[in-house]
C-alpha cells in the first residue's frame with residue numbers, strides 16, 4: 095500500500111483552493127485523484143517512503159499507512175493528529191498496547207517570517223567579502239574565521 | 247499529443263532543486279542579487295520536498311562557536327579522519343565557519359531546538375544538536391518562498407538536462423524540464439545555474455524489493471539528479487567511488503546516532519559480545535585512521551561486518567539496557583526517555599515507529615535488530631561524491647592551490663554552473679544545516695560571477711528542439727509500440743522505468759560490491775559490470791512512458807544510471823580498499839596512503855562518448 099485512503103472520509107478536498115492536498119504535497123508525485131470515484135489514492139505504492147507528508151496535511155484525516163508488506167506485520171497504527179503548534183501521535187501496537195506522544199513542531203506561526211530583518215550587510219559593499227547575509231547578527235561570534243595562509 | 251505548450255523562462259540565476267541547499271541558495275541569492283531575477287525549479291513542492299521533507303530529529307552540523315565548543319579547524323580534523331583521510335579541507339572549513347549563522351536563523355524562523363538548563367543548546371554529540379524537527383523543511387522553505395516571490399518558484403517541474411552555451415560548451419546556459427501537472431515543457435535560459443538536486447538512493451538493490459522499495463535509507467526522492475544532470479554535461483566529478491553504507495535499525499532504517507551518542511546504547515551480537523571490543527585489533531590495519539578518535543564510521547562498520555560475515559548475528563541494539571540504565575528505576579525519568587526515544591523516529595523516520603509497533607517492540611523492554619544497509623551515493627551526509635568545485639578565495643586563492651580554485655566558490659568546471667549540498671564532492675558531513683549553508687555560499691559566489699559576466703547566454707532553437715525530442719521520446723515510444731503485444735509490459739521494443747531500475751540495481755548489487763556480494767568486488771567483476779551498464783545505457787533510449795508521471799520516472803532512472811556507471815568506473819580506478827566497511831577490493835585489500843591519498847576525478851566527454859579518469863592531489867590547507 096503504504097498510504098491508503100479511507101473512501102468514507104475523503105471528500106476530495108472539495109473546499110481547498112490548492113485542490114486535493116495530498117496530491118499537492120506528495121514529494122514523490124504519488125497521490126492522485128481517481129476522477130471517477132472522486133477520491134485520493136496512491137498510484138505507485140512501492141515508491142512511497144511513508145514520509146507522512148500527505149497524512150499530516152489531509153484535512154479529513156482520511157489517509158493512513160499500512161506498513162510495507164515486505165516486513166511489517168499487520169495490525170499496528172501510527173497516526174498523527176494536528177495540534178496548534180505540532181503533532182499528537184497515536185501509536186497502537188499489534189498486541190493492542192497504546193501510546194500517545196505529543197511534540198511541538200514550530201515556535202512561531204507559518205507565514206510570520208520577514209527574511210532579512212535586522213541584517214546590516216550591504217548588498218553592494220559586502221558583495222566581494224566572505225561574509226554571508228546576516229553574519230553580523232547571527233554568526234554568534236564577532237568575526238568570520240579565516241585560516242592562516244599558505245599551509246600547503 | 248502531450249506537452250504541446252512550451253514555456254520559456256528567462257532569468258539571471260536558476261536554482262534547480264528546492265531542498266535544503268536550494269532553499270538556502272534562494273534565500274541568499276535574493277539578498278545579494280537585488281532586482282535581478284532569481285528562479286527556482288523544483289520537481290515537488292518545497293515545503294516537503296527532498297531528504298528533509300519528512301523532518302529531522304537533529305541538526306548534525308553545528309560548531310557552537312559562540313559557546314566555544316568547536317572551531318572550523320576542529321571540524322576539518324574530524325571530517326578528514328572520518329573519511330579515512332580524504333576530504334577537501336577548504337570546502338569543509340568553509341561550511342564549518344559559516345554554518346552557525348544558518349542554524350541560528352532556522353531557530354529564529356521557528357525551529358524548536360532543545361536547550362540545556364544553562365540556556366545553551368542541548369548536545370547529542372560533538373557536532374549534533376537535538377531538535378523538534380518535524381517541520382524543519384517548511385521552516386527552511388518559508389523565507390526562500392517569500393524572498394523569491396511565489397511567481398519565481400516553478401514547482402512540479404522535473405529538470406532533465408542542462409543547456410550549455412551554443413558558442414561555448416564550457417559555459418552554462420540554462421536547463422530543460424517538464425511539468426508533471428500542467429502539460430507544459432519548460433525552457434529555462436539563464437547565465438547562472440545552481441544545482442541542488444540531491445543525492446542518490448535506489449541505485450543499488452535494496453534489501454526490500456517489493457513495496458519496501460520506497461523505504462530506502464536515503465530518501466527515495468533522491469534520484470541522483472545532481473550527478474545525472476552534471477555528468478552528461480561534461481562536469482568534472484570527484485570521489486564518485488565513495489559510498490555510505492549506513493548501520494541502521496533493520497528494515498525501517500531508523501537512525502542509530504541518538505541511540506549510540508545520547509542514550510549510550512550498545513550493539514551486541516548473538517553471543518552478547520561487543521564487536522568494538524572483540525574486533526579492536528582490526529583497527530591497527532588501517533592506521534593512521536584506525537587510532538583516530540572517534541573511530542571512523544567505515545571502520546566501525548567493518549568491525550560489525552566481520553561479526554555478521556562470521557555468523558554471529560543478529561546484531562541487537564540494546565535499547566532495553568540503555569533505557570533501564572538511564573531511568574534508574576524512576577518511572578518519571580523512564581517516561582521522559584521513552585518520549586525522547588519515540589520522537590527520534592516520529593520526527594524523521596516514521597516507518598521505524600510503525601515497524602516497532604507492528605512487531606510489538608517497546609524499546610525499554612525489547613532490543614531491536616540493526617543491520618548494514620545497501621550502499622548509497624551522496625555528498626552531503628557521510629558520503630562525498632559530487633562535482634569538483636572551486637574553493638573559497640581566502641583559503642584556496644592567490645595561488646595557494648591552483649587546482650582547487652578557479653575564481654568563484656562552489657563553481658564547477660563549467661563556467662556559471664554552481665553546485666551545493668549533495669551535488670558537491672569531497673565536502674561531506676554538511677548534513678541539513680551545512681547543505682543549507684553551502685547553498686548560501688554558492689549563491690553569493692554566483693551573484694559575484696554574474697556581476698563580472700554580464701550578457702545573456704546563446705541558446706538556439708536547434709539545441710532545445712533536439713533535446714526536447716529526446717526528453718519526450720518515451721511517450722512516443724509507448725504510443726508507437728504499445729500494440730505490438732497483448733500484454734503491454736512485455737514488449738520487445740521498450741522497457742518500463744521500473745524494469746530498467748531493477749536491472750540497474752541488479753548490476754550494481756552483483757558487480758559493484760552491493761550487500762548481496764558482501765560489499766566485495768574486484769577488477770574483472772567491475773569490468774564486466776561496466777559492459778552490462780553500457781548496454782543498459784543503450785537500452786535506456788528505449789524507455790516507455792504512459793504519462794508525465796512515468797516520464798519523470800524515466801529520467802530519474804537515467805540520472806540514477808549515470809550515477810551507477812560513474813561509481814563502477816571510479817571503483818575500478820582506485821586500486822586500494824580505502825573504506826573497509828563500505829566496500830572491499832579483493833584484488834587490492836589494503837589501504838594505500840602512499841599512492842592513493844588523492845582524489846579520483848572523472849569527466850565524461852559527450853561528443854566522444856568516453857570517460858577520462860584522473861587524480862587530483864590532496865592539499866593540507868588547514869591541517
Ligand SMILES: Cc1cc2nc3c(=O)[nH]c(=O)nc-3n(C[C@H](O)[C@H](O)[C@H](O)COP(=O)(O)OP(=O)(O)OC[C@H]3O[C@@H](n4cnc5c(N)ncnc54)[C@H](O)[C@@H]3O)c2cc1C
Nearest residue numbers: 263265266267289295296297306405444471667668677678
Ligand atoms: C534518512 C535521512 C536522515 C537524515 N538525518 C539527518 C539529521 O538527523 N540531521 C541532519 O542535519 N541531516 C540529516 N540528513 C541529511 C540532510 O537531509 C541532507 O544532507 C540534505 O537534505 C541535503 O540537501 P540537498 O539540498 O543537497 O538535497 P535535498 O534536501 O534532498 O534536496 C534536493 C531537492 O531537489 C529536488 N529535485 C531532485 N531532482 C530534481 C529534478 N530533476 N528536477 C527538479 N527538482 C529536483 C528534490 O525534490 C529536492 O527538493 C538526513 C538525510 C536522510 C535521507
Ligand code: SF4
Nearest residue numbers: 104107114116134152
Ligand atoms: S487530502 Fe485527504 S481529503 Fe483531500 S483528496 Fe487527499 S485523501 Fe481526500
Ligand code: SF4
Nearest residue numbers: 120142143145146148
Ligand atoms: S507518505 Fe509521503 S511519499 Fe507516501 S504518498 Fe504520502 S506524501 Fe507521498
